[in-house]
Amino acid sequence: MSAIDAAAGPRLRRRGRRADDVAGLGRVRAGVFVAPALALIGLFLVFPAVWTIYLGMTNYRLTGLAAANPEFVGLDNFASALTDDAFWHSLWLTLIFVLVSGVIGQTLLGFSIAWALRHVRGWAKSVIETLVLAAWVVPASVASFLWLALLDRRTGTLNALLGTEGTAWLIEYPMVSIIVFNVWVGTAFSMLLFSSALAAVPPSQMESARMVGAGSWQQLRDVVLPNIRGHILTNTLLITLWTFNTFTPYLLTAGGPRDESSILAVYIYTTAIPGGQLGMGAAISLIMLGINLVIALGYLRVARAASGGSK
Amino acid sequence: MRRKLAAIIAGTATAALLLGACGNDGSDDPTDGGSEGSDGPVTLTITLNAIAGGKNAAEAAWIEDWVIPEFEAAMAADGTDVTVVFEPQGVDDEDYKTKISLDLQSGGGADIIGMDGIWVGEFAEAGYIQPLSAVGGSAVEEWEGWDQISDAVQNALSFNGERYGIPQGADGRVLYFNKDLFAAAGLPEDWQPTSWEEVLDAGRALAESGVAIPLQINAGTAMGEATTMQGLLPLLVGTGAEVYRDDQWIGGTDELRDVLEFYRTIYVDEQLGDAVLQQEAAGRDTSFAQFAAGEIGILLEGDYFWRSVINPAEGVGTAPMTNRDEVVGYTRIPAQEPGSGINGQDFVSMSGGTGRVLNPNSDNPELAWELLAFMNSAEAYEARAVDGLNITPRADVNAELLASDPMLTFVSDEVLPITAYRPGLAAYPEVSLALQEATEAVVAGDPVDDALANYADAVAGIVGEENVDNG
Numbered sequence: 034m035s036a037i038d039a040a041a042g043p044r045l046r047r048r049g050r051r052a053d054d055v056a057g058l059g060r061v062r063a064g065v066f067v068a069p070a071l072a073l074i075g076l077f078l079v080f081p082a083v084w085t086i087y088l089g090m091t092n093y094r095l096t097g098l099a100a101a102n103p104e105f106v107g108l109d110n111f112a113s114a115l116t117d118d119a120f121w122h123s124l125w126l127t128l129i130f131v132l133v134s135g136v137i138g139q140t141l142l143g144f145s146i147a148w149a150l151r152h153v154r155g156w157a158k159s160v161i162e163t164l165v166l167a168a169w170v171v172p173a174s175v176a177s178f179l180w181l182a183l184l185d186r187r188t189g190t191l192n193a194l195l196g197t198e199g200t201a202w203l204i205e206y207p208m209v210s211i212i213v214f215n216v217w218v219g220t221a222f223s224m225l226l227f228s229s230a231l232a233a234v235p236p237s238q239m240e241s242a243r244m245v246g247a248g249s250w251q252q253l254r255d256v257v258l259p260n261i262r263g264h265i266l267t268n269t270l271l272i273t274l275w276t277f278n279t280f281t282p283y284l285l286t287a288g289g290p291r292d293e294s295s296i297l298a299v300y301i302y303t304t305a306i307p308g309g310q311l312g313m314g315a316a317i318s319l320i321m322l323g324i325n326l327v328i329a330l331g332y333l334r335v336a337r338a339a340s341g342g343s344k
Numbered sequence: 345m346r347r348k349l350a351a352i353i354a355g356t357a358t359a360a361l362l363l364g365a366c367g368n369d370g371s372d373d374p375t376d377g378g379s380e381g382s383d384g385p386v387t388l389t390i391t392l393n394a395i396a397g398g399k400n401a402a403e404a405a406w407i408e409d410w411v412i413p414e415f416e417a418a419m420a421a422d423g424t425d426v427t428v429v430f431e432p433q434g435v436d437d438e439d440y441k442t443k444i445s446l447d448l449q450s451g452g453g454a455d456i457i458g459m460d461g462i463w464v465g466e467f468a469e470a471g472y473i474q475p476l477s478a479v480g481g482s483a484v485e486e487w488e489g490w491d492q493i494s495d496a497v498q499n500a501l502s503f504n505g506e507r508y509g510i511p512q513g514a515d516g517r518v519l520y521f522n523k524d525l526f527a528a529a530g531l532p533e534d535w536q537p538t539s540w541e542e543v544l545d546a547g548r549a550l551a552e553s554g555v556a557i558p559l560q561i562n563a564g565t566a567m568g569e570a571t572t573m574q575g576l577l578p579l580l581v582g583t584g585a586e587v588y589r590d591d592q593w594i595g596g597t598d599e600l601r602d603v604l605e606f607y608r609t610i611y612v613d614e615q616l617g618d619a620v621l622q623q624e625a626a627g628r629d630t631s632f633a634q635f636a637a638g639e640i641g642i643l644l645e646g647d648y649f650w651r652s653v654i655n656p657a658e659g660v661g662t663a664p665m666t667n668r669d670e671v672v673g674y675t676r677i678p679a680q681e682p683g684s685g686i687n688g689q690d691f692v693s694m695s696g697g698t699g700r701v702l703n704p705n706s707d708n709p710e711l712a713w714e715l716l717a718f719m720n721s722a723e724a725y726e727a728r729a730v731d732g733l734n735i736t737p738r739a740d741v742n743a744e745l746l747a748s749d750p751m752l753t754f755v756s757d758e759v760l761p762i763t764a765y766r767p768g769l770a771a772y773p774e775v776s777l778a779l780q781e782a783t784e785a786v787v788a789g790d791p792v793d794d795a796l797a798n799y800a801d802a803v804a805g806i807v808g809e810e811n812v813d814n815g
Contacts, residue, residue: 094470095442095445095446095449095470096445096463096466096467096469096470096472096770097465097466097469097470097770098469098470098770100449100469100470100471100472101469101470101471186620186624187630201620201623201624203624203625204620204623204624205620286625287566287625289565289566289623289625290564290566290623290784290788291565291623291784291785291788306442306446307438307439307442308777309445309774
């Protein structure tokens with residue numbers, strides 16, 4: 034112990050000058066503490082990412098000659114992905130999916146439930162929250178099986194309820210089906226987040242608003258929304274990223290029929306694994322990663338601007 | 345002090361994580377340590393797309409109830425302690441292919457792997473599998489079974505003139521029809537159409553008599569290779585064309601256009617078939633169930649459908665028909681017109697075949713070969729036949745057993761002589777997918793010309809423009 038102290042001595046002395054070393058560990062000891070974490074990140078995050086970049090520049094395949102001896106093809110995969118209609122089609126479907134099911138569907142529905150429940154107490158609130166949460170908690174494989182049973186063409190519950198016997202929902206309305214499914218799955222998160230956000234709105238401000246005669250809508254617009262702006266941003270960021278990356282719709286439609294519900298994550302899977310084009314799949318994955326980064330940076334910038342403005 | 349404690353906890357947690365990660369990194373093969381010549385017990389594993397209570401249940405039962413106990417007993421008698429483990433699968437062929445290619449790619453997988461003969465080329469090129477002699481040693485060439493298996497059948501599991509596995513037999517495609525529905529529509533019980541038009545006529549008669557799905561011919565990508573094998577290719581050879589001939593792949597030719605037009609007539613123009621069914625994820629299983637329920641009039645399928653899917657025997661079929669022998673008729677697939685098929689034939693079919701290969705990653709390749717040879721002995725096929733007959737690869741067994749099943753005799757005598765085979769080339773599965781996409785487009789209502797043009801582009805992209813015959 035004393036040996037370590039002695040070694041760290043000179044750095045400890047510098048502590049007074051360096052305000053950012055609040056823990057007082059010194060660089061070496063701090064480094065030792067982070068090293069295992071960095072090693073893990075390097076091994077399981079950075080290395081696969083770099084490996085994906087490499088794979089994306091080869092014609093590597095799951096089977097055949099190119100599996101044994103993949104050739105370096107430079108940026109060919111990226112070029113052919115970016116000039117492929119199927120890729121743009123998939124990206125377009127993904128945008129619709131994210132906007133409608135994530136940003137609009139989950140956020141609005143989650144907020145509406147939270148808003149509607151804010152004065153409800155007791156068993157009614159518990160029941161509704163439990164039901165919404167159940168959709169979030171049930172494993173994706175189980176949930177998709179339930180939905181397959183619900184939407185089945187011949188013996189589906191939905192057809193029995195609506196009297197629309199023989200309607201193959203997953204084939205005739207594939208995008209609508211996976212959008213509704215995703216709203217159902219993800220609403221719980223928004224609901225929980227907005228519930229706690231609404232609880233944090235200062236009652237005094239609400240009271241004042243009511244005193245000057247603000248209606249429900251005016252209270253919402255002028256008091257609640259400005260107070261929970263940060264929550265809305267965080268919620269939208271997380272939901273956008275999750276929805277953008279989700280693979281669960283594959284379990285319902287497998288991207289079909291005829292790629293009509295082939296959102297990007299599904300498109301990558303069908304290209305890389307059943308399609309066998311691992312190199313191409315890696316290239317599209319990288320493009321997807323890039324889009325993710327852009328979304329995240331965009332939100333961070335907005336968030337920073339918003340918090341800067343309120344100071 | 346608290347900081348130290350936190351450090352210890354963090355350190356331990358990290359170490360545990362790393363250890364856990366490393367633990368997962370090792371081979372998932374339970375056979376390590378069982379190197380040859382050692383005295384410890386040896387474990388051999390078998391993977392097939394067969395599972396008790398599901399797909400190919402009879403085959404799974406044969407492995408569990410006959411192969412494993414008999415082989416273990418025979419080995420024990422020789423003084424070798426062997427445990428055989430069966431790893432069943434019961435999924436679509438495409439998913440099964442994905443699974444075994446990932447197994448082999450990562451250096452794992454079972455010692456004996458069942459696969460479709462048509463995958464052998466691409467797996468061999470990838471280095472995932474090797475010629476049997478290279479894996480199993482000199483015993484392979486000396487095996488008594490080769491003399492019993494015809495060259496055409498051996499070809500199903502060969503690539504570049506080398507045997508990669510032992511085939512499991514021959515199969516053929518026919519038109520199945522429901523005799524009850526035929527009688528109600530005033531059609532003959534011994535129906536034998538001689539042209540596509542006569543097939544359509546029967547479909548129209550069935551439609552008039554109120555049959556919901558008169559005529560179902562596989563199409564679309566959801567059914568995978570079943571679409572090509574039980575749909576497009578039998579029709580294509582009926583026009584006189586083949587998917588690969590004279591070193592050229594078929595492109596946007598008139599023959600292929602005729603096939604796609606036939607699909608359009610069935611599914612779009614006259615709605616004799618259920619187009620939505622062809623796009624459903626479980627469409628093929630559903631078509632089996634609907635045929636068994638008497639809702640489909642005519643269905644193009646392989647002998648697998650007869651001996652496995654609708655087999656009335658207990659625990660064999662996934663859609664058993666207790667009255668199969670009375671109700672289900674079968675007939676040869678006619679060429680487009682009499683004499684328009686390949687080699688000027690009036691009737692056509694397609695054959696493929698599955699087989700079993702040795703995994704080059706096996707720790708005990710020579711023992712694995714012994715097991716594979718054991719599974720392909722005459723005795724083994726006779727035991728297999730107890731739960732359901734199929735056309736075996738062995739001439740000696742066929743001569744003895746086939747006569748007891750009229751359907752398989754029909755396939756063996758009437759269909760195999762006129763059948764055609766897929767090219768055993770690595771590019772075939774990709775071309776096949778492009779063909780499936782063309783049928784899917786037509787069935788979904790796209791104009792035939794568009795589907796044909798898209799297919800021609802796709803196939804040129806796969807094999808190169810210079811290797812495509814655009815007629």
